[in-house]
Amino acid sequence: MTGGEHGFPGTSTTLDLQTPGYEETEYFLSGTATSYERDGAWTSDGRWGVSAADTAPYRTRLLVRAPRNPADFNGTVLVEWLNVSGNSDADVAFPYMYDEIVREGYAWVGVSAQSVGVNSEGGASTVGDSVMGLKNWDPARYGDLVHPGDEYSYDIFTQAGAALRAARGVDPLPGMEAEQLIAAGQSQSAFRMATYANAFQPIAGVYDGLIVHSRSGISAPLGAQADAPAPQGPAGPDAPSPVRLRTDLDVPVLQMLSETELFELGGGAPGTRFVDARQPDSAMVRTWEMAGTAHSDRYLVAIMNAMYQRQFEGARDLSPVLGLINDGPQRYISAAALRAMRTWVIQGEAPRSVDPIQTADGTIVRDEHGNAVGGVRTPQVDVPIAALSGQTTLVPMNGSTTRFDAARLHEMYGSNAEYVARFTAAARAAVAGGFLLEEDAELLIAAAAASGIGEPAEGSPGH
Known part of the structure; x- marks a missing residue:
């Protein structure tokens, strides 16, 4: 089916279809x-x-x-x-x-x-x-x-x-x-x-x-x-x-x-x-x-x-x-x-x-960083840079992201190299479990290496 008043179908995707053929x-x-x-x-x-x-x-x-x-x-x-x-x-x-x-x-x-x-x-x-x-x-x-x-x-x-x-x-x-x-x-x-x-x-x-x-x-x-x-x-x-x-x-x-x-x-x-x-x-x-x-x-x-x-x-x-x-x-x-x-x-x-x-007492059990305990594990929750929640805070059904500042991330990881090492280990574990694909793990690890996460905050001692 083609034509119509708009020239494209309802629910037409805006994601790239051309490049992947x-x-x-x-x-x-x-x-x-x-x-x-x-x-x-x-x-x-x-x-x-x-x-x-x-x-x-x-x-x-x-x-x-x-x-x-x-x-x-x-x-x-x-x-x-x-x-x-x-x-x-x-x-x-x-x-x-x-x-x-x-x-x-x-x-x-x-x-x-x-x-x-x-x-x-x-x-x-x-x-x-x-x-x-x-x-x-x-x-x-x-x-x-x-x-x-x-x-x-x-x-x-x-x-x-x-x-x-x-x-x-x-x-x-x-x-x-x-x-x-x-x-x-x-x-x-x-x-x-x-x-x-x-x-x-x-x-x-x-x-x-x-x-x-x-x-x-x-x-x-x-x-x-x-x-x-x-x-x-x-x-x-x-x-x-x-x-x-x-x-x-x-x-x-x-x-x-x-x-x-x-x-x-x-x-x-x-x-x-x-x-x-x-x-x-x-x-x-x-x-x-x-x-x-x-x-x-x-x-x-x-x-x-x-x-x-x-x-x-x-x-x-x-x-x-x-x-x-x-x-x-x-x-x-x-x-x-x-x-x-x-x-x-x-x-x-x-x-x-x-x-x-x-879960306990009608809610999700969370670790010291605010992330859920148990379930499918990924490096985003096992080596976190934020507290990722699915519970409603401001927007119903859309959860929340509470990002950690650079000082906290440096305290947690000490350096970007250490952050990447931990992230890589968690990614490999997720791949082994079948919850993350190798292709995606490589992209995520590369992004972690380029992020600078774990380095001292700008203007802090040692930066």
């Missing part, structure tokens, strides 16, 4: 979707049954970012359930995993699975009232889209995956064969992905692995959901709370959690917090709780802000908050997670289990 294209997907209702009791173990209810026609869109040369495609497609909590489609997995995607030749496909992304008329968005769904943003391009409601979203997401495996008509991945499909959703979409894993993956069998990124202790309903689900659970007062992922799937599932989800996301009431939904690792489920991270962070907000500013006239400028929020290592852990999931899918080798972040 990628291109962004768009396709429409149409058919008849099925809605579902619960079949039997739903309990916290996630072993949920559903049965078909109604059918309705739909026409939605797929946004594709893939290597320009099909020979560069590695065979794996990351299929993202686009997030609609900002009143329009937004991609979150793609920016977090961008480095690994373009470095290793993945294809990425964003699915407009929910009604808000297609039909929203704007208003009531934290990003600004001008943020709206595709049909109202560009009627010339998207006026023919039809979304019958979120009760059909799960089947639409299933049909999107099936179309990538075997195109119906125009092929959205021309010259490329999708050998593995990895589904992903973050935040609002992660609530949906949890419900998809528990109720739909067993009957659909389309995806080879699922990444559930930043959910709380509950999941999404079968029907409409404006943002986060009600505290009662996914489908009303008799629905389970908390919600865990079923352990009898025949495909792997990786849960990724920032500090924010442990207590805050979902309202914070007992049963809605992720700490209440913790479960031990099993053959097909792994959980990574990422120390030093927040629900969204400086890296992501900067990218999202550029996208909103380009697409929506009058969108709120988010750049003033960038210096106030978490600046943690989530992008690097996310890249490692994608590679780990691909390895798990292809080779059957599960990622290493990791202890959860330590």
